[in-house]
Amino acid sequence: MPSRTSSWFSSPTEAVTRLGDVGYLADDSTALTTYLAGALEKPVLIEGPAGVGKTELAKAITRATGAELVRLQCYEGLDEARALYEWNYKKQLLRIQAAGDGQAWEETHDDIFSEEFLLTRPLLTAIRRSEPTVLLIDEVDKTDVEVEGLLLEVLSDFQVTIPELGTMASTRRPLVVLTSNATRELSEALKRRCLYLHLDYPDADREREIVLSQVPGLDDKVARQLVAVVGRLRELELKKSPSIAESVDWARTLIALEITDLSDKAVADTLGVVLKHSSDVDRAVRELRLKR
């Protein structure tokens, strides 16, 4: 099995460097899981709070390996026709009408169920590509249970059977990344087929690096203060703890407002960027002893 690993990553350390080159600072477990996903050709299921870089990881892998990203955004009511493939009915109808009376039914039949009339959706697209592909199945917890069944089939064999065309197997397995916010418990069967990675809030040093790399021009001192305050906020019992996305937003706000020192007043004035519930803001003001 490890014969085809060359196209992804050759070791966890290499994964760290290559992801770092494209601007994704991965920690050890992220790098290891990414490496294993490529080496074992297994899908990775990434869970974690919103805004810690789940989707971003898939994009970073794509950039780092020069692959192409095929994205399937999941939502309630997603079905096979949107996820896998669909026949282009309108075009088929046109074809039948254009054929006129001269053509026999058999011919028309063979003709309208050919590649030309097939609309491939993300899953089938990813399977049929012969170049390196990263398949991102985003927010898989939003789908209905039936779609999970479909994913099971596709993700275990990487092949799809279309009755009119036969079975299509992948020539080159895509690297599959599934993300979930854990609003719903996924089935054991799906989890069993995946590697699992829980992305959590990073430690202070890593977060500072991330903020600095995402927001050029931010003063190191301010970044340090910002990360410290965010870390403190995460310790409070808030409805929505700030994640990396919020830290980065905050840093951008500080740049825009030309704040060069994160004093208590500055924190109090810009807290709305980080906390999205009014009760959370109240609690933070109280616990951090800010004056409003």
Add this chain to the structure above:
Amino acid sequence: MTLLDRHIEFLEALRGAGLPVSLSEGLDAVTALGLIGWNDRTQVKEAYAATLVKRANQRATFDGLFELYFPRMVGSGVDADAEAAGVAKDGPEALAEFTSRLAEALEADDVELLRQLAAEAVARFGAMPGRGPGLSSWSSYTALRRLSTDELTARLIEGLQQGGWTEEEAARVGTRRVDRFSGLVEADARRRIAEEKGPEQIAKIAVRPTIEKLDFLHARRTDLEALRREIYPLARRLATRLTQEHHARRRGAVDLRRTLRSSMSTGGVPVDLRFRPKRPHRTELVILCDVSGSVSNFATFTLMLVFALREQFGKVRAFTFVDEIHEVTSYFRPGADLVDTMTELTKATEHAARMGRTNYGRAFSLFQERHADALGPKSSLLILGDARSNYSDLAVDSLRAMADSARHSYWLNPEVRTQWDAGDSEATRYGSIIEMRECRNLTQLSEFVHDLA
């Protein structure tokens, strides 16, 4: 013992702790380890985690077991040369010398050094030689008591304050560092016991249940905080699940009028059936909670969860009682802070107590007297409590009247079913009027709340 045996034992231990590790996942782990090798312990651990642990809340259990089966080191961890050179292993000077080294390390926050010191602490001050077979010979408790962690914390906080930290910050960081050191000492003691007796012995005792399976009645203070943090995510998960299920059942009966109207366009053939939208059915809820000592945690958690899900219910009214009855609905404001609400609720307990001895009968009679109008044909009655009424009058008739006026009624009991009817518990007598269910942990509670909504 070969590596494979250890691997299989580890998987067995994980299964024993409630992680659903399948055969194929075990094989994945072996393949992954074949790729990355056994040179780096953290990588081995992460590879195991990526292939075997599929739920974030199981990670703590996994970490605990991994430390037991693949320990960081083997042996005592104390420098053998120092011992040979005649440095006293234990004694007042040794203790003073060690404490000062530890204080320095804590102030510098050197994780690696602290880990070594933890091992040394257990080796020097945590040994309990000469205990009978079957008793553990290492104790983190003894070691930590000898080192007097309270003094250490005070010293550390003082040191940090001199280093320019504010008082509050120093206290917070100081306590956290000492707590982490205590954790390291406990882990090292476990490691030593596991080394002597085999990991499977200690795996059964040392691993705590995940927060979802934790008994409300046995929760420690830190557990309560963890539980409270769980409420909001749990409520969100439940709400999503409920909305999805409501959507799935949204279609009502066939709407004949609209079906006929739309069949006009297809020449009178009803191709598309039209359906009446289903009216969402919302339960009105009346909750009565016993908030006396032992069961108050359970009651407040249930209340918080129900109010976090308020959109799913039509109307919620909540009452607390010990031997008085007190309405607490007004404490729950939409969007209010959980911690504040909890504190206010605890404060409000005194309104619910007159003599301070739980009296279910009195509470039910008073409810019938003052709030009987709260229950109607649309409302569900939910009673939370252990049915321990200090041998007082049970007021069975009042309860029966309440159950009759409500549409549905349920009783949640946080005690293990085997303890029902023991002592002053009146579970059966009350249970004959209102169906009584066991509800000991978050999993059972969320299942019940889901069925209710």
